[in-house]
Amino acid sequence: MIKFPYIEQEHPIFGKVTRPFIKLSLYSERFQEWVVIKKVLADSGADISVLPLPMGQILISEVELGQPIQLGCILSSNLMNNAFVHQIQTRIGNHTFEMSVAVSSSLTIPPILGRQNGLDRFKVSFVHGKELILEI
Numbered sequence: 001m002i003k004f005p006y007i008e009q010e011h012p013i014f015g016k017v018t019r020p021f022i023k024l025s026l027y028s029e030r031f032q033e034w035v036v037i038k039k040v041l042a043d044s045g046a047d048i049s050v051l052p053l054p055m056g057q058i059l060i061s062e063v064e065l066g067q068p069i070q071l072g073c074i075l076s077s078n079l080m081n082n083a084f085v086h087q088i089q090t091r092i093g094n095h096t097f098e099m100s101v102a103v104s105s106s107l108t109i110p111p112i113l114g115r116q117n118g119l120d121r122f123k124v125s126f127v128h129g130k131e132l133i134l135e136i
Contacts, residue, residue, distance in 0.1 A: 001135050
């Protein structure tokens with residue numbers, strides 16, 4: 001069982017909100033080492049995990065060689081972004097697995113842990129806007 005407390009942030013409309021951020025490690029094939037990302041949004045509404053281009057470039061030498069995909073509904077229902085899907089070794093706590101990750105061409109999309117080969121590997125509990133619990 002791995003627990004992550006929600007993090008409080010300012011929202012332009014709702015004021016202070018809490019969000020389920022987790023810490024995960026992704027293996028950089030480019031540099032042959034694990035890269036820790038401390039604030040990844042756990043999003044049960046996201047089909048696939050997503051990284052912004054600068055993070056993807058740290059992990060992968062040639063991002064454009066991944067499977068092309070269009071991402072929508074991340075920041076706005078009218079906004080579509082090009083992305084490239086890669087399989088990346090991922091570690092949450094002591095649990096290591098391979099996960100599909102879409103590296104977006106956008107610089108502003110936040111890192112997101114989605115369902116496909118990510119959240120769906122766990123029993124996930126979002127506890128009253130206070131903490132996220134992942135059970136293997």
